[in-house]
Amino acid sequence: MGKKKVLQEGPITPEQIAKSIGHHQVKTNIGAHDIFLGQVRADEINGNIVKAIEYTAYEEMAENVFHEIREAAFERFDLTCMHIYHSLGTVKTGEICLFVFTSSAHRKEAMDACRYLVEEIKEKAPVYGKEIFENDSHQWKVNN
Amino acid sequence: MKLLYFGKLTEAVGGSEQHLNLGEISNDKPTVKDLDDYLKGRYNQLNNQEYRITVNQKFVDFDYAIKEEDEVALLPPFSGG
Numbered sequence: 001m002g003k004k005k006v007l008q009e010g011p012i013t014p015e016q017i018a019k020s021i022g023h024h025q026v027k028t029n030i031g032a033h034d035i036f037l038g039q040v041r042a043d044e045i046n047g048n049i050v051k052a053i054e055y056t057a058y059e060e061m062a063e064n065v066f067h068e069i070r071e072a073a074f075e076r077f078d079l080t081c082m083h084i085y086h087s088l089g090t091v092k093t094g095e096i097c098l099f100v101f102t103s104s105a106h107r108k109e110a111m112d113a114c115r116y117l118v119e120e121i122k123e124k125a126p127v128y129g130k131e132i133f134e135n136d137s138h139q140w141k142v143n144n
Numbered sequence: 145m146k147l148l149y150f151g152k153l154t155e156a157v158g159g160s161e162q163h164l165n166l167g168e169i170s171n172d173k174p175t176v177k178d179l180d181d182y183l184k185g186r187y188n189q190l191n192n193q194e195y196r197i198t199v200n201q202k203f204v205d206f207d208y209a210i211k212e213e214d215e216v217a218l219l220p221p222f223s224g225g
Binding site: 057064086123124128130 | 220
């Protein structure tokens with residue numbers, strides 16, 4: 001399977017997500033989808049409120065890692081298809097920065113694969129989030 | 145050798161990309177450990193940072209001997225998603 005680009009500039013829009021769901025209506029062997037959406041949260045840290053996250057990545061390595069994660073998920077789960085999109089650049093609070101979409105004949109595979117993918121992405125993809133506060137100061141995000 | 149810095153480390157070293165000649169690090173086939181020692185000497189702020197090192201996008205051991213054509217990256221903990 002060819003490499004699909006995961007990283008995209010700016011937020012993932014609701015329209016993009018809706019369109020992606022729509023594209024699957026012709027695939028009538030699918031019985032279940034699962035979707036994970038990561039949204040930028042307005043955390044308050046020491047009295048400062050996050051207004052956006054600015055994402056950067058070791059892009060070439062990240063795309064290769066995303067590819068490996070996808071291949072591993074296809075091996076592990078009985079999936080019909082799978083899509084991953086992650087933002088680069090500025091994503092404001094309330095906007096979507098990560099979209100993981102899995103489809104299968106049955107719900108269990110779709111749901112297990114979706115969770116697996118999100119955890120793998122958080123652990124293995126060389127992507128960095130810089131939290132920008134309302135007073136324009138910043139701190140580097142740390143994943144838990 | 146091409147050196148790349150990411151995340152917080154770009155602030156510790158004041159940039160994201162650098163070219164280094166192996167001779168600047170050591171005259172005798174410098175390893176990743178030699179490079180790390182060299183960088184920590186040059187950029188004091190790297191000493192209290194957590195990071196891992198890749199060569200050509202793969203995590204390598206500290207005894208890996210770096211080649212001029214290698215792309216070396218210093219990667220702090222990831223924070224995507």
